[in-house]
Amino acid sequence: MQTDIIIIGAGLTGLTAAFYLKKKGENFLVLEKSATYGGAIKTERENGFLFEKGPNTGVVGTPETAELFEDLADRVKIEIAGDEVNKRYILKNGKWEALPAGLWEGIKTPLFTFKDKLRLLGEPFRKKGNNPHETLAEMVKRRMGESFLNYAIDPFILGVYSGDPAYLVPKYALPKLYNLEQDYGSFIGGAIKKGFAKKNEREKKATRKVFSVEGGLANLSKALYESAGTENFLFNAEKIQVQPQDDFFTVKIIHNGKPISIQAKKVITATGAYALPEILPFVPKEQMQKISSLKYARVIEVVLGFKHWEGMPLTGFGGLIPHIENRDVLGYLFLSTFLKNRAPEKGALLTLFMGGVRKDYINDYSDDKIKKIVENETLDLMKFTKFKPDLFKIIRHKQAIPQYGADSGERFKAVEEIQNSYKGLILGGNLKDGIGMADRIKQGKFLSEIFE
Ligand SMILES: Cc1cc2nc3c(=O)[nH]c(=O)nc-3n(C[C@H](O)[C@H](O)[C@H](O)COP(=O)(O)OP(=O)(O)OC[C@H]3O[C@@H](n4cnc5c(N)ncnc54)[C@H](O)[C@@H]3O)c2cc1C
Incomplete structure (x- = not known):
């Protein structure tokens, strides 16, 4: 098998790169380890609720994000969150306080x-x-x-x-x-x-607006996948290994239990840093260690759906809980307040997060223990008298968010060195260039242009 460009990973980064390569008429193949596209993005419907099992909302923080939705306008519709998102709460001494939005509120706030x-x-x-x-x-x-x-x-x-x-x-x-x-x-x-x-027209497209997608974020992945040409994707591509040859790369994979070898002039990786030691076995260990040492936060996401909401009024984007408050929940998102059709009328959809870097041990708790904590915390923090959700999902993310610490400079240097040593190999993905969806879209587009 032969192609011009191989992309490894069909998350938002790889999908965006694939979409723009297709637009340019390039010959490419996306290899994805799992059975489907979308990576961290997963949307589901159940029991009258529309909910996410990965990211929930992004910020239109790069022109590329606005432009991607323009380019996909006939397939997917961006949903800009209602004005309620401008109201955000912070817990202090067990009480929700509004984050000040102006000078006067700033003077008065007890935060x-x-x-x-x-x-x-x-x-x-x-x-x-x-x-x-x-x-x-x-x-x-x-x-x-x-x-x-x-x-x-x-x-x-x-x-x-x-x-x-x-x-x-x-x-x-x-x-x-x-x-x-x-x-x-x-x-x-x-x-x-x-x-x-002064901003030019393109710069003006980058805003602080919070976005999702009508019908959920998975509709964005689907639109990208279909527009990029479904024939250009190979799923269940296991044990991917790249080997540089003279002026091309041999990419070996196991597919349906059988070995396949593909030749490509260029290879772009769009996976997390943790996947690279296996994918690029020819990179010296010390150099690879600088990249794969990137720490990822483990996070537990809990989706809560109520057909009849009887807790406190959910006016706002959500509430965040500072570490100093010493609670077991990191924060709540009031999704049905600012996004359409997420919960039945009179109901509510909330997502809460637990664990993270500073309470990493919580990620090892059993589902029963998580359930108990969520019940106790939500009864108290959302001012309920009884806790009877109609939807309750626990999603465990083992490699959720990369943490860009002091070792990042060394990591970026190692990436540059590898790319310079093996022309045609590009290391993308969230090991650099930002963690949010807008950053991923920006990088994905950049990756599609890198060989021009
Ligand atoms: C719980 C959670 C909440 C988040 N919340 C937000 C938010 O509110 N707002 C926001 O903007 N962003 C948020 N993010 C971040 C956002 O989801 C990511 O930045 C984005 O989806 C990552 O896209 P990606 O393509 O770079 O990586 P991924 O989505 O991780 O995709 C990488 C792909 O590579 C594949 N892969 C891995 N290893 C291999 C291998 N060896 N061979 C082949 N394929 C491989 C994976 O299966 C996957 O499909 C959140 C992320 C998580 C996990």
């Missing part, structure tokens, strides 16, 4: 200490940091104060990375924030200046 609120006035004048490996926790304490770290940044990081601000390094994990300080000397001043900066 941050009076001292830190005063200190924030001096943020634009504080000295610029010069340690590229400074952790997020160090950076926020230095510029904003501990209460902002505990009750704004920490829950935000739990919501996005299920991670630890004392491990993540802003240069790699939050480059936009890092660059605000580096380019403008201040988060606040930089954000204001950037807000007033």
Whole structure:
């Protein structure tokens, strides 16, 4: 068998790359280990509920995301979340407090200490940091104060990375924030200046809007898969191994128990870092170790559906629970509040997360124990008198979210070196370039253009 380009992995990254390669009329084949496409994205319907078993919502944070939906307009419709998403709650001392959206709310909020609120006035004048490996926790304490770290940044990081601000390094994990300080000397001043900066039409497509897809995110994967040409995918491709030859690659796989060998001029990997030692056995161990050492958060996602909601009013995007509050749930998303047709009328669909990097041990709890914790926490936090969900799903993600820590620079260097040594081999996927769906779409499109 022969082809021009092989993509390994049919998650959002690989699917986006495949879609744009097809548009350019390229000859390619996507090899996927599992039986279907979509990777982390999984949507299901049951008992009157439409729910996700992976990511729930993304942010239209890159022009490529808006453009992908434009390019797929005849097959899939983006769903922009209602304005309710602008209201977000943070738990403090067991009580939900609204995250301030403006100056007056910011002054009044009990989330941050009076001292830190005063200190924030001096943020634009504080000295610029010069340690590229400074952790997020160090950076926020230095510029904003501990209460902002505990009750704004920490829950935000739990919501996005299920991670630890004392491990993540802003240069790699939050480059936009890092660059605000580096380019403008201040988060606040930089954000204001950037807000007033002139943007071209394309840049304007990147927004803070929260999106899903009508009928669920799996409809996006399906649209990409079908538009990329279903004949260009091989599922259940096991034990994939790439071997570089003179000016091409031999890719060996086991398919339906039989060995197959495919020759390709170019190979793009779009898997997590953990898959690469097996896929690229020719890369020296030490070099590969720098890549495959990338830590992934383990996360438990629990989907809760109620046909008749009797808890507190679910007005908002959801509620996040700072680590310092010492609870067993990381946060709730009030999905049926801001997305359409997710639960029966008068009902509610919520998703909650548990575990993550800082409470990793929870990932080892049995389903029964998880159920008990969810019941106790939800009764208390959602102000229920009885806990009788009509839908209850526990989804365990063993390699959910990559954690971009201080070792990221070494990792990116190793990736560059491998790509330079083996021309035609490109290492994509979430080991670099961001963890969110918008980042994955941006990288997927870039991968389709890399050999131009
Ligand atoms: C629980 C959870 C919640 C999330 N929440 C959000 C959110 O709210 N917003 C947001 O923007 N993002 C969120 N994300 C992140 C988002 O889902 C991912 O960034 C995106 O879906 C990853 O796409 P990908 O294609 O890079 O990787 P994946 O989806 O992981 O796809 C990789 C593919 O490679 C395949 N593969 C792996 N190993 C091999 C191998 N050896 N051979 C062949 N194929 C292989 C896998 O089977 C898979 O299909 C969440 C992720 C998780 C897990």
